[in-house]
Amino acid sequence: MENVFDILKERGFIQQATHENEIRELLGKESVTFYIGFDPTADSLHVGHFLQVIAMAHMQRAGHKPIFLVGGGTAMVGDPSGRTDMRQMLTQDDIMHNGNRFIEQTKGFLDFSEDKGILVNNADWLMDLQYIPFLREIGKHFSVNRMLSAECFKSRMEKGLSFLEFNYMIMQSYDFLELFRRHGCRLQLGGDDQWSNIIAGADLVRRVEGEAAYGMTFTLLTTSEGKKMGxxxxxxxxxxxxxxxxxxxxxxxxxxxxxxxxxxxxxxxxxxxxxxxxxxxxxxxxxxxxxxxxxxxxxxxxxxxxxxxxxxxxxxxxxSGGTSAEAMPTTEMDRRRFEEGLDILTLLVETGLVSSKSEGRRLVQQGGISIEDNKVQDLNYVVTTKEFENDNIIIKKGKKVYHQVKLT
Missing domain, CATH: 1.10.240.10 (Tyrosyl-Transfer RNA Synthetase)
Structure with a gap:
């Protein structure tokens, strides 16, 4: 069977690796337990996560065992990587709800039956840590000078980095150590913005356990112009x-x-x-x-x-100019609201096509809104029941966004 390292390399996943030759050799000769962590800061995975889940699926198909780690503990702190400001603090209940949603979505892509994969939540070990013993056992292995030189912290130094966030790297590193101890995990994967955290985790396993541990990052999903996709x-x-x-x-x-x-x-x-x-x-x-x-x-x-x-x-x-739009995003609205007419800006806001009336005003002025292929040019335009065919109309925003309104 082809080495999964070569598959990931050819498909453009691999960005950085701690020990490229050793990782390739390891993946070619035995089943390797590996993990990726996902902090549940929202109630759904997005397409950036999806790229990493696909990489995990490639690994699993090649006979390696994935650990999908939900960051129920690390989400309490917040990852400063790639951020210009501190993340919004979530409640424990929100984090738990989001984490459960992540798990349900992931089951559609990875096989967790018969010990083929593992689901874990780092809240299980992070939330019960005792501060002084943790500092004595783990904190002594981290150099503050080295941590501050990491990209994830450097970019925050001007605006300010909270002590809360400063702990994130240590906590993620501890995850790797804990997974090594519990499941024999030797490889951590993640997006390239996680490089500093990943190499810190591999280093911690080597220092504490005296065993080889590795890290590898994947390319971020960006356009040809370098902007984040999704x-x-x-x-x-x-x-x-x-x-x-x-x-x-x-x-x-x-x-x-x-x-x-x-x-x-x-x-x-x-x-x-x-x-x-x-x-x-x-x-x-x-x-x-x-x-x-x-x-x-x-x-x-x-x-x-x-x-x-x-x-x-x-x-x-x-x-093709047809009107079959069964799968199109749809908003159902009360017919009575259109009997006397509903103004276009209110309609755009209530369908979610714009976030505010000022944004809607801008779009109309720029010729970016059409109803049934008729461009709306008047800011005071009013939509009435007469414009609905079979109780439906289609609103078009720009060239690519369509939305259907149904009367009830």
Whole structure:
């Protein structure tokens, strides 16, 4: 069987590794227990997490054992990596709820049956730690000077780094030590913004247990221009269908930049690389076929084949000027509100197409709003029941965002 290290390398996952040759050799000769941690700071995983879950699936398919760690303890502190300010403090109940949602979503991608994978929550060991014994056993292995030189802390020094957040690296490192002790875990994986935390954890295992431990980071999901993918004007692209509908999810991938198609196919699907390269090399109108395959495959992985087919059909109907929009994001509204008319700005806010009336005003002035393909040009435009056909209208924002309003 091909070494999974080579698979991840070819598909563009691997960014940094503590000991590249040793990790490759280890993955090629035995089943390795590895982990990735996910702090439940929201009630759904997003597409940035999804890339890492796909990498875990590649590892599991090659015979290695994943540990999916929910950061119920570390989320109480908050990771300063990649942040310009301190994260919002969540309650313990919120963190527990979010963590349970993460676990349910992950079960769709990884196999945790018959000891093929492990689910853990670091609150199980972090919340009961005693401060002085912890400092004496673990704190003595960390150099403050070295910690402050880490990228995750350096970027925060000007605006201020709280002592609470300063503890994050030590806590994440302790996770690795605890997983080594409990499950024989030898490899920590994560996004490239976690490099400082990962190498600190591997170093702690070596210092305390005198055993080899390794770390490896994956590329972050970015566009060809270096911007993070997975965000739209209305917010993040979530895996939860209630937060980002399958249609919106499909449309996001259907509309990626031509230059990003091959990268997304490589990182977010299991399509063989020969086919990925063929699709990525298409040009002109043909690249749209590759984008549709990308959108279908990723939506199928996250929402299932039936939802992917619905989203695909709805997108094709819209593209061809049809009105079949079964899978389109929809808001149901009381018919009586439209009998005398509802102003366009209120309608845009209530459907969630804009976050405020000022944003809606800007879009209308820029020609970015259409109702049933008729551009709205008047800020005082009023929508009435006369415009609804079969109790439906479709609002279009820009070139790519569609929303259906149904009368009840």
């Amino acid at each position: 965000k739209t004007q209305s917010g993040a692209i979530w895996l939860d269908a209630e937060k980002t509908s399958p249609f919106e999810f499909f449309q996001y991938w259907r509309n990626v930049d031509d230059r990003d198609v091959e990268k997304c196919l490589s990182l977010l699907t299991f399509i063989p690389m020969d086919e990925v390269k063929r699709l990525g090399a298409l040009e002109g109108a043909e690249i749209n076929r590759a984008k549709e395959i990308l959108a279908f495959e990723v939506t199928k992985l996250v929402h299932g084949e039936e939802e992917a087919k619905k989203a695909q059909e709805a997108a094709r109907a819209l593209f």
